[in-house]
Amino acid sequence: MNTDRRETKLFEQEPVPVAIAHLALPTIVGQIILVIYNMADTFFIGLTGSDAKLASVAVCLPAFMFLSAIANLFGVGGAGESARSLGRSNKKDAGEACAFSFWGCALATLVYIALAMVLRHPFLNILGGGDPEVHRYATGYLIITVGLGGLGTSMNMVTAHLFRSEGRSMDASIGIVCGSVLNILLDPLFMFVLLPPGKEVLGAGIATALSNWIAFAVMIVLQYRRRAHSVLSFRLPAHTDRDMVKRIFGTGLPACIMTLFENISYACLDRLMMANGTAAQAGLGVAKKINMLAHATVRGLTQGVLPLLAYNHASKNFRRMKQAIRDTVLIALAIGLGCMAACLFAARPLVGFFVKPGESLTLGMRFLRILCIGAPFSAVAYTFISFFQAVGRWQSAFVLAVLRKGFLDIPLMFLFCLVNPLTGIVAATPTADLVCCMTAFFLYQLYHHRNLRETASM
Numbered sequence: 474m475n476t477d478r479r480e481t482k483l484f485e486q487e488p489v490p491v492a493i494a495h496l497a498l499p500t501i502v503g504q505i506i507l508v509i510y511n512m513a514d515t516f517f518i519g520l521t522g523s524d525a526k527l528a529s530v531a532v533c534l535p536a537f538m539f540l541s542a543i544a545n546l547f548g549v550g551g552a553g554e555s556a557r558s559l560g561r562s563n564k565k566d567a568g569e570a571c572a573f574s575f576w577g578c579a580l581a582t583l584v585y586i587a588l589a590m591v592l593r594h595p596f597l598n599i600l601g602g603g604d605p606e607v608h609r610y611a612t613g614y615l616i617i618t619v620g621l622g623g624l625g626t627s628m629n630m631v632t633a634h635l636f637r638s639e640g641r642s643m644d645a646s647i648g649i650v651c652g653s654v655l656n657i658l659l660d661p662l663f664m665f666v667l668l669p670p671g672k673e674v675l676g677a678g679i680a681t682a683l684s685n686w687i688a689f690a691v692m693i694v695l696q697y698r699r700r701a702h703s704v705l706s707f708r709l710p711a712h713t714d715r716d717m718v719k720r721i722f723g724t725g726l727p728a729c730i731m732t733l734f735e736n737i738s739y740a741c742l743d744r745l746m747m748a749n750g751t752a753a754q755a756g757l758g759v760a761k762k763i764n765m766l767a768h769a770t771v772r773g774l775t776q777g778v779l780p781l782l783a784y785n786h787a788s789k790n791f792r793r794m795k796q797a798i799r800d801t802v803l804i805a806l807a808i809g810l811g812c813m814a815a816c817l818f819a820a821r822p823l824v825g826f827f828v829k830p831g832e833s834l835t836l837g838m839r840f841l842r843i844l845c846i847g848a849p850f851s852a853v854a855y856t857f858i859s860f861f862q863a864v865g866r867w868q869s870a871f872v873l874a875v876l877r878k879g880f881l882d883i884p885l886m887f888l889f890c891l892v893n894p895l896t897g898i899v900a901a902t903p904t905a906d907l908v909c910c911m912t913a914f915f916l917y918q919l920y921h922h923r924n925l926r927e928t929a930s931m
Contacts, residue, residue: 531758550725622682652688
């Protein structure tokens with residue numbers, strides 16, 4: 474059976490749980506390893522015992538994650554459009570959507586890198602790097618990870634999204650896993666062997682940038698080897714249909730906005746937490762990274778399932794689409810509940826793995842137990858956001874994206890800060906997750922009753 478037939482069978486004929494497992498498991502593994510390698514920087518920097526160094530990496534996280542926002546805009550949008558085109562048996566449009574997304578991501582990333590480098594000092598101050606020592610470490614880390622490694626990072630991510638549009642979740646995860654494992658291996662080499670003492674943050678940045686460039690190279694090699702069977706194209710497009718571009722942006726914008734607002738939210742959180750001291754910033758940075766594991770796992774699940782939903786929506790197989798969304802919600806909820814329980818009952822060993830006993834550890838435990846309460850709610854919200862992206866209902870996905878991060882949690886941070894300047898601002902995040910989850914379920918039910926009631930199979 475050739476590659477095209479295997480992928481068509483996966484989207485159309487395999488039992489839905491089998492299809493979800495095939496598409497999502499590699500993506501989930503890739504996302505988990507991605508979080509682990511992000512944690513590796515925190516772990517190795519934590520060995521220095523410096524709160525300022527830990528805080529500097531936490532301050533740079535939003536700037537680094539903005540690369541994900543760019544990759545999601547073009548990657549999720551391009552993958553959704555490509556999968557819908559394949560569902561209509563239109564391979565030409567699928568290839569054009571891929572090409573536009575690939576090169577559009579490259580251009581947007583270069584523009585962001587240029588702005589971030591020119592405005593790096595006020596940029597870092599806005600992100601919470603006002604302390605002179607934290608600012609000094611963060612500047613070097615930003616220049617390396619974003620300035621030198623940013624293009625490799627975003628292109629690695631966007632290529633993985635495009636691979637998933639034709640069911641190649643394993644290929645998508647290979648590049649991500651290679652980069653993550655390499656980063657974990659390179660971290661101690663650059664931090665403690667090749668660079669002199671005091672340059673640990675810079676060494677972590679070099680390891681991250683180099684590993685992401687190598688991961689992108691692996692992605693290109695994988696595509697070259699599959700070029701005879703793949704409908705995807707990375708050739709610079711001579712002409713792109715405007716309506717297709719609108720659909721790509723319509724699908725990708727909610728994912729981009731959600732990631733962008735997550736970064737703005739984290740920046741506001743760090744900025745407000747700065748008033749509580751460097752130990753509080755360091756503890757918060759560790760708690761956020763641990764809490765990211767639940768979000769990354771569910772994000773991997775929903776990214777893997779999105780092409781399945783988009784394909785069956787385009788081919789009008791609504792029964793299969795509904796079963797896929799139902800099963801995905803249940804799996805996401807189970808993941809969220811499991812992560813919440815682990816963080817609640819094992820906060821001390823989890824945070825203590827990264828920081829030494831002291832104020833940072835105590836505060837990190839408190840912050841983690843607050844943040845993790847939102848895990849099951851955000852898991853359900855993520856799933857419905859991906860559903861709306863898959864079926865082309867960008868308005869609903871956009872509403873949920875800006876509601877969860879931006880319209881709710883940032884105002885709540887300032888409001889809760891008046892009640893408790895330390896833990897109140899952290900509690901804004903799970904509160905926003907709860908409201909977003911309820912809104913997502915309501916919008917899905919509204920969509921279901923308006924669009925699927927007349928379908929007898931539903």
